[in-house]
Amino acid sequence: MTDCIHGPIEGHRHVGVKDLATYRAVHASQMKLKEQAPHEVSEPQHAYINQGRWVVDCKCVGAGLTSPSFGISCCFDCGAVYTHILFPADVDAITHALLQRDNVLHRNWTPDESLESLVK
Numbered sequence: 001m002t003d004c005i006h007g008p009i010e011g012h013r014h015v016g017v018k019d020l021a022t023y024r025a026v027h028a029s030q031m032k033l034k035e036q037a038p039h040e041v042s043e044p045q046h047a048y049i050n051q052g053r054w055v056v057d058c059k060c061v062g063a064g065l066t067s068p069s070f071g072i073s074c075c076f077d078c079g080a081v082y083t084h085i086l087f088p089a090d091v092d093a094i095t096h097a098l099l100q101r102d103n104v105l106h107r108n109w110t111p112d113e114s115l116e117s118l119v120k
Contacts, residue, residue, distance in 0.1 A: 005095050005107065006053040007067025008074070020070050027074035027081065036079040044084045045073065049098060052107035056082050090115050 004010070008023045015030075017023045024038075031038050045056045047066050054066045055073075062077030068091050073082040088094060088111065097118050098107040109118055 003099065005049055005067075005098060006065070008065045008070055009067075011053060011065045020072070023070065023072075023074060024081070027076065027079075030076055031079045034079075038074070038079045038081050040081045040083050042084050043082075044086050045082045046086045046111045047073070048111060049094070049107060049109040052098070052104040056085060058082070086111075094118060 008017050009019075011017075012023065012026060015026050017026050028038050041059075047054050047056050047068075049055070054068070055063050056066050057063050058073075058075040058078060058080050060075060060078035060080065062075045064073035064075045064080075064082065066073035066082075066085050068087050071083075071085055073085055074080070075082075093115055094109055097115065098109060101107050
């Protein structure tokens, strides 16, 4: 069992992501290889947890990792950088509840699920 819900550091550590600046730099570098430019999207997007990872869906039907400490999400498919991520007020309680589940595949939460429902 891991001790956190994963975000960009854990999900992209293999390419050097260690903080917000390197997340943006790695994303920009990957987009350059695809001959696409990163572009910021300020429209609010809800974060959710899928298999132990904080995720934000992208309009291109891709998705990107995020975390409450980063507050942005980069889509490596189309180049979008979502800059207005909405997290639940009870992040710590949700995280605690999910980390009680041994199987990472069962660590899922969506914004329409109450904490009470999650705990049950």
